[in-house]
Amino acid sequence: MKRSAAYPYLAWLAVFTIIPLILVLYYAFTSVSDGAVKFSPDNFVRAFEPMYLIVMWRSFVLALAATAICFLIGYPAAYILARKVGEKKSTLLFLLLVPMWMNFLLRTYSWLTILERNGIINNALFALGLPKMDLLYTREAVVLGMVYNFLSFMILPIYTALSKIDASLIEAAQDLGAGKMNVFFRVIFPLSLPGVVSGVTMVFLPAITTFVIPNLLGGGKDALIGSLIEQQFLRVGDWRFGSAVSVVIMGLIVIAMSLFYAVDSDEGEGGLF
Amino acid sequence: MTENNDNKLIELRNVHKSFGKTVVLTDISLYVKKNEFVTLLGPSGCGKTTTLRIIGGFERPTRGDISFDGKSVLNLPPYQRHVNTVFQKYALFPNMNVFENVAFGLKIRGRQSAEINEKVKAMLKLVKLDGYDKRTVLSLSGGQQQRVAIARALVNEPEALLLDEPLGALDLKLRKEMQIELKNMQVKLGITFVYVTHDQEEALAMSDTVAVMNNGEIQQIGAPEDIYNEPKNAFVAGFIGESNIMGGVMREDYVVSFGGDTFKCVDKGFEKNEDVDVVIRPEDVDLIDAKEARIKGVIKNVTFKGVHYEMRVQAENDYVWTVQNTVMSPVGAAVGIRVEPDLIHVMRRAAG
Amino acid sequence: MKRLADICSKFYLGLIFLFLYAPIGVLVALSFNESRSRAHWSGFSLRWYAELFKDPEIMKALYYTLLVAALSAFLASVIGTLGAIGIDRMTKTQKKIAMNITNIPVMNPDIVTGVSMMILFVFAFSLFNAGSLGFGTLLLSHVTFNAPYAALAVLPKLRSLDSRMYEAALDLGATPRSAFFKVIFPEIAPGIISGALLSFTLSVDDFVISFFTTGAGVNTLSILIYSMARRGINPKINALSAIMFLVVIVMLYIVDKRQRPKTEKL
Numbered sequence: 001m002k003r004s005a006a007y008p009y010l011a012w013l014a015v016f017t018i019i020p021l022i023l024v025l026y027y028a029f030t031s032v033s034d035g036a037v038k039f040s041p042d043n044f045v046r047a048f049e050p051m052y053l054i055v056m057w058r059s060f061v062l063a064l065a066a067t068a069i070c071f072l073i074g075y076p077a078a079y080i081l082a083r084k085v086g087e088k089k090s091t092l093l094f095l096l097l098v099p100m101w102m103n104f105l106l107r108t109y110s111w112l113t114i115l116e117r118n119g120i121i122n123n124a125l126f127a128l129g130l131p132k133m134d135l136l137y138t139r140e141a142v143v144l145g146m147v148y149n150f151l152s153f154m155i156l157p158i159y160t161a162l163s164k165i166d167a168s169l170i171e172a173a174q175d176l177g178a179g180k181m182n183v184f185f186r187v188i189f190p191l192s193l194p195g196v197v198s199g200v201t202m203v204f205l206p207a208i209t210t211f212v213i214p215n216l217l218g219g220g221k222d223a224l225i226g227s228l229i230e231q232q233f234l235r236v237g238d239w240r241f242g243s244a245v246s247v248v249i250m251g252l253i254v255i256a257m258s259l260f261y262a263v264d265s266d267e268g269e270g271g272l273f
Numbered sequence: 274m275t276e277n278n279d280n281k282l283i284e285l286r287n288v289h290k291s292f293g294k295t296v297v298l299t300d301i302s303l304y305v306k307k308n309e310f311v312t313l314l315g316p317s318g319c320g321k322t323t324t325l326r327i328i329g330g331f332e333r334p335t336r337g338d339i340s341f342d343g344k345s346v347l348n349l350p351p352y353q354r355h356v357n358t359v360f361q362k363y364a365l366f367p368n369m370n371v372f373e374n375v376a377f378g379l380k381i382r383g384r385q386s387a388e389i390n391e392k393v394k395a396m397l398k399l400v401k402l403d404g405y406d407k408r409t410v411l412s413l414s415g416g417q418q419q420r421v422a423i424a425r426a427l428v429n430e431p432e433a434l435l436l437d438e439p440l441g442a443l444d445l446k447l448r449k450e451m452q453i454e455l456k457n458m459q460v461k462l463g464i465t466f467v468y469v470t471h472d473q474e475e476a477l478a479m480s481d482t483v484a485v486m487n488n489g490e491i492q493q494i495g496a497p498e499d500i501y502n503e504p505k506n507a508f509v510a511g512f513i514g515e516s517n518i519m520g521g522v523m524r525e526d527y528v529v530s531f532g533g534d535t536f537k538c539v540d541k542g543f544e545k546n547e548d549v550d551v552v553i554r555p556e557d558v559d560l561i562d563a564k565e566a567r568i569k570g571v572i573k574n575v576t577f578k579g580v581h582y583e584m585r586v587q588a589e590n591d592y593v594w595t596v597q598n599t600v601m602s603p604v605g606a607a608v609g610i611r612v613e614p615d616l617i618h619v620m621r622r623a624a625g
Numbered sequence: 626m627k628r629l630a631d632i633c634s635k636f637y638l639g640l641i642f643l644f645l646y647a648p649i650g651v652l653v654a655l656s657f658n659e660s661r662s663r664a665h666w667s668g669f670s671l672r673w674y675a676e677l678f679k680d681p682e683i684m685k686a687l688y689y690t691l692l693v694a695a696l697s698a699f700l701a702s703v704i705g706t707l708g709a710i711g712i713d714r715m716t717k718t719q720k721k722i723a724m725n726i727t728n729i730p731v732m733n734p735d736i737v738t739g740v741s742m743m744i745l746f747v748f749a750f751s752l753f754n755a756g757s758l759g760f761g762t763l764l765l766s767h768v769t770f771n772a773p774y775a776a777l778a779v780l781p782k783l784r785s786l787d788s789r790m791y792e793a794a795l796d797l798g799a800t801p802r803s804a805f806f807k808v809i810f811p812e813i814a815p816g817i818i819s820g821a822l823l824s825f826t827l828s829v830d831d832f833v834i835s836f837f838t839t840g841a842g843v844n845t846l847s848i849l850i851y852s853m854a855r856r857g858i859n860p861k862i863n864a865l866s867a868i869m870f871l872v873v874i875v876m877l878y879i880v881d882k883r884q885r886p887k888t889e890k891l
Contacts, residue, residue, distance in 0.1 A: 003719070006711020009704045009772060010726060016769040017729045020741030023748060077641045080634040092638070094881055099645045101873045105832050105850040106866045110648035112858060113655065113663055120651060120663060148648065151641075168364035171331050174351040175358045176378035176429060186377070190368040209734035212832060216854055226736050233740050233837065243744070246737045253734065 027243035043244030052228070052245070056252075059224040062139060063208035066146035067154075070203045071196070073147075074154035078195070081155070082162035093159075100152040108145055108216050115141055115217070137219030145213040146203075153202035161195025162188070197260060204256070209249060225249050280306045281343070282465050283328060283356075283433060288337035290323055290489075297323050298489045301337070305433065305467055305482075310459055312468045314476040315486035316512065321469045322361075324486070325435050328467060329358045341432070352381075357426035358435040362442060363418045365410040371397070371421055372406035378429040396428040399458070416447050423455075433465035440475065452479055473513045477501060485509050506620050510552040517558070517594050521551040521619070529619050533590040534567050536612075540619040550620050555583065555597040557616035566609020570594065572602050586610065649870055656863035663858065673864040680861060686849040689760065693845065694828035697767035702821040704768070705775025706813070712776070713783040727773045739837035742766050746838065758840030766838040767831065771824035778820030782813040815883075822880060 031040040046052070081092055099107065114120045115135040122132040135141060165188060173187045211226030220227065225245065232242030283305040290298040298320045305311045313321040326332040327339060330351035338345055346354055357378070365374050372393055379389045397403050400420035405413070410421060419439060426434055439455075440448045456479045459466050470476055476483050477497040485492045485500060485508075493505040504510035507518050521531030526541035531551045543549060563569050570588040582601040586594040586608060594610060602608055655663060659670040677683060712723045730738055742765075743758070750756040786809065794804035832847035839848065846865070853859045 003711045003714045005707040006709075006715070006723060009708025009711065009776060010723060012704055012769065012772060013726050013730065016742060016745070016765065017733070017738070018726070020738075020745040021729070021733075023744045024737070024741045027744065073641070076637060080638055083634075090881070094877065095642060096645070097877055097881075098874055099649060101826055101830070101877060102649060103830055103847060103850070103866075103869055105847045105854070106652070106862070106869060107648065109850060109854045109862060110652045110866070112854065113651055113863075114648060116663075116858070118663060123663070148644070151645070155641075166362075166364060168360045168362065169366060171329075171351065172358070172360055172364040172366070172425075173377070174331075175329060175356075176425065177352045177381045178377075179352055182381050186381075187366060187368075191366075193368075205732075205734060209736050211736065212851065216851075226734075229736055229740060233743065239744065242740060246740060249734065250737060 024243045024246055027240045028247045029244075031240055043240050044248070046241060047244045047248050055223050055228050056225055056248070058222060059208050059226070060252075062143055062224065063146070063204055066143050066150065066207045067200055067204045069143070069147050070151050070154040071200065074151055074199065075158055075196070078155045078158035078162055081159050096152055096155060100156075104149060105212065107149055108213055111141070111145055111148065111217055112136065115144075136217065137221060139218065139222060142214050142218040142222075142224075145217040146207045146210065149213065150203040150206060153206075154199040157198040157202065158192055158195040161192040165191045200260065201257060205253060208253070282307045282309075282341065283467070284340050284343075285324070285327070285334075286338045286340075288324070288327060288334045288339065290320075290327065290332060290335050296489060298327075298334075301489075301491055303484055303491060303494065305465060308463050308465055310456070310466045310468065310479060310481045312470060312476040312480040312483045313486055314470060314473060314483050314512075315492075316471055319486040320489040321471075321486050322437055325358075325437055325467060325469045328433075329356060329435050330354045355432045356435055357429050357431040358437065359419075359422045359426050359439045361437045361439075363422040365418055365421055365425070367409075367411055369410070370406065371402065371408050371410060371413070374410060374421055375425045375428050377425065382429075392428055393424075396424040399427075400424045415442050416451065419443065419451065423458075427458075427462070427464070431464070433467055434459075436466060436468045438469055438471070440470075440472075448475070455479065477513070485512060487512070504552060504618065504620065507550040507552060507622070510550075510618065510620070515555050515595055515597075517553045517555065517592075519551045519553075519592055520622075521549050523547045523549050523619060529617065532568050532588060532592060536567075536617060537614040538617040538619055539615045540617075543619070543621075548622055550622050552618040552620060553612050553616060555595040556581075557612060558594060558596045558598075559611045559613075560584075560586075560596060560598060560600075560602055561609045561611050563607045563609040566611055568610040570608055570610060572604050572606045572608060575601055575604055577601075649866065652863045652866040653870060655860065656867040658860070658863075661858075661860055673860045674868075677861045677864045677868075682844070683846075683849060683861065683865065686844040686846045689763075689843055690829055690845045690847075693760070693764050693767050694825045696764055697771050697828050698821045698824040700764075700768045701771035701775045701824045702817055705772045705777075705820060706779050706817050708772065709776040709779035709783055709813075709816075713780065727776060730770050731773050731777075735831075735833035736837075738770060739766075739834040742769065742834070743837040758838060760839075760843045763835055763839040763843060763845075766834050767828045770831070770834060771827060774823050774827065775817075775820035778823060779813050779816040782816035786812050819880070822876070826876070 028043055029039055029041070030037050031042045032038075033040075081089065081096070084092060112119070116122070117132065117134070117136070119136070121135060125132055169187055169191070170183055173183045178186060208224075209226045211224065211230045214220065214222065214224045214227050215230075218224075223231070229242050229245050229249075232238045232245065236242075281304040285301050285303045288298055288301040289296075301320075301324060303311075303324075313324055315321045323332060327334055330346070330349060330353075333347070338347055340346060341355065366377065369377070375393045375396055376389050379392060384392075393406075394403070397405065400423055402417060402420050402424065405417070405421075410418060413421065419442075422439070423434075436455075440451050443451060452475055455466075468476075468479065477500075480497055482494060483497055483500050484494045487508050493500055493509045495503075500509065501513055504513060504516075510516045511518055519531045521529050523529050523540075523543035523546065524535060525545055526543075527538055529536055529538045529540070529549065529551060568588055568590075570586040572584050573587045573593065574585040576583045578597070581597045581599050584596045584598065584602060586596055588594060588610065596610070656673055657669050657671070658666055659672060660667040708723075708727075712720055712727075715723060742762075746756075746758055746762045746765075790808050790812075791804055794808045795801065799807060830847070831845075832851060835845050836848055836851070839845070844852075846869075850862060850865070853862055
């Protein structure tokens with residue numbers, strides 16, 4: 001029951017998360033010229049070339065689209081779930097959890113079967129005498145894959161925030177003359193914002209960095225940031241540039257999140273940074 | 274309590290309420306006059322809060338009717354009723370500051386911001402919270418939150434204010450202060466209060482009329498003095514103040530036996546030899562010399578209560594009396610018990 | 626009005642669940658299809674299941690997946706539980722620092738965690754002029770991303786623990802060691818178990834970090850599925866999906882059962 005019990009844990013995390021991040025920074029800020037390693041911003045200059053800016057912009061737009069769609073279809077679902085009671089509610093929550101724990105790769109793969117040229121949808125179109133469509137390897141397919149994989153991450157935190165709202169607050173609002181719309185927009189929605197914040201975080205973060213979804217469902221045609229990093233490390237072998245892109249993405253995430261969390265002021269102990 | 278129809282601001286007629294198979298209220302009939310302070314008093318689970326929620330519009334009676342000013346409001350949602358509620362744990366909106374909380378009802382009704390500003394400021398002053406406008410509600414103490422909740426309700430100028438155990442979360446001293454303050458506010462503003470509490474002292478101290486409830490039924494309605502002095506049954510007697518309650522038999526008018534002997538009393542109108550409950554307040558018991566008394570006992574236990582001593586007296590017939598007296602008799606002393614005939618309350622035994 | 630809203634909300638939830646389950650349902654259904662075709666049902670067959678279990682590559686990946694999941698869950702639980710106990714005893718500032726360190730692997734994008742650990746391992750190998758990416762590095766990386774979750778599962782249990790219980794045990798004559806095992810441990814055990822289960826599942830589910838930290842010859846199921854999927858549709862994956870889906874349902878059901886009596890008391 002002493003503080004020192006935490007030392008192995010903290011040491012482990014220091015060695016395997018902090019030192020690696022320092023190494024990433026080191027690689028990102030150095031380049032090799034004439035066989036000597038020296039400090040240089042070259043990798044970052046390169047990362048902001050138009051060609052790569054387009055990749056970042058595309059990742060941002062697709063992730064934002066997926067997040068927005070998740071929010072729009074997830075919020076009502078969370079709202080309906082939060083109003084259920086008893087055994088029914090537990091069962092529905094269980095049903096919501098199951099696909100979430102299904103292997104991520106398999107979930108993504110399942111859409112191949114549905115969307116591909118000889119897949120379920122095209123076969124159905126064909127049977128109806130309609131022309132086949134190119135569904136797979138499109139940006140829409142990538143966004144669909146993101147929405148499918150991350151929807152539950154949006155629903156669950158919003159559901160949790162909604163269920164935590166004290167029913168007497170809603171009654172108090174009604175008591176003070178608020179109709180359904182006013183109760184929702186002035187009381188329920190503002191109080192569910194912490195859930196929305198974590199839902200958006202939990203969808204946007206994996207969406208903007210994924211490389212599995214664009215590689216499988218986008219056919220690797222349009223690179224996203226994730227695919228770019230993967231290529232630099234595993235195929236091109238340019239660790240310095242790959243590290244620089246990683247630093248940029250981390251920076252973007254930190255900025256986006258601190259802007260976002262500024263809205264949601266008090267987050268209790270052990271905050272984000 | 275005259276049966277004048279025009280005076281009834283709120284009236285419940287034969288209200289029944291059940292949740293599924295659980296019956297919560299049975300045949301509640303009750304009216305509240307303008308400017309009256311009515312308290313629903315009872316132990317937890319007696320249905321008092323449900324009754325209040327029916328008035329507020331949060332629950333619909335299973336049967337029966339409820340009317341405001343003679344018009345049924347059975348189908349009116351809470352936001353269309355001219356009453357406001359102070360909720361049990363205040364239910365302040367945590368996403369709004371003090372000013373926004375109090376302004377909520379006025380904003381919803383689309384009042385001009387100058388008017389809102391003026392009214393909210395005045396109301397905050399009334400509850401002694403001027404200068405707290407911008408504070409977040411969670412940074413306030415329990416007592417302050419309580420005041421915000423009252424201000425938030427009163428600013429809408431409701432015809433009646435419904436209060437659900439509003440002082441339950443406060444400590445004893447603060448509770449006493451708030452009791453006086455609330456009562457003053459009610460008199461000053463001339464607003465009807467319907468108040469729910471399980472604290473009998475609070476009910477007696479503040480109310481014009483008290484409705485004692487148990488098991489979803491009203492046991493007795495009346496002025497605090499009447500309820501205390503003339504409890505209608507053993508439950509009311511036991512719940513309001515402390516009592517010695519014994520089984521007895523009514524021999525004939527003005528004669529009752531209990532505790533192994535027969536005594537004179539002032540009650541009549543019972544069947545001959547009807548089983549009754551006999552209720553005697555601890556402060557109404559005189560301790561006298563054992564030789565002169567018809568009920569004899571031994572002091573078992575003495576507790577100093579500040580104003581008086583409370584003693585347990587083991588009577589010869591096994592009943593343990595609770596006696597309050599400013600003079601202490603030591604433990605082990607043999608004493609006699611005497612009660613004046615008009616302080617012996619005989620009541621019908623509750624069915625079952 | 627009320628009924629209409631009720632029907633609409635039921636319909637809406639139905640659509641959401643259809644969206645979530647249809648793709649998995651399609652995989653499960655196709656796993657029993659005799660032919661490779663996604664278009665034609667050529668009869669019920671367990672052929673793909675048989676082939677799945679005969680595929681040495683898949684069986685080897687399954688072995689590595691379970692091994693790394695079990696080992697990393699165990700190690701992460703030990704380190705994480707001790708970490709949580711230590712953190713619980715810290716002062717406010719120390720706690721804040723420790724929580725932020727805990728949050729790094731949780732908040733960091735998987736791909737950054739993956740590449741940064743890969744850099745560390747390769748860097749260390751070149752430093753010592755020995756070693757290569759493989760099962761060892763895979764295991765180290767899994768313990769790293771699981772340990773914070775194990776700690777986070779135990780922390781709330783410790784926080785809700787009455788510290789006087791431990792003192793009471795000491796007062797009644799227990800040594801610190803027996804006080805811990807007789808009083809504290811039973812209280813936090815549910816948190817440790819949920820942390821271990823979560824770690825196991827996260828480990829089985831992980832693809833990105835494993836992808837960067839494993840070496841030649843050591844594949845997990847996720848990595849194998851990725852490379853198979855890139856080569857196109859493979860009915861053996863359907864059979865594998867069906868089995869994994871079943872495992873997920875059973876595991877979640879057990880976890881759910883364990884927790885339900887508690888939630889219903891509320």
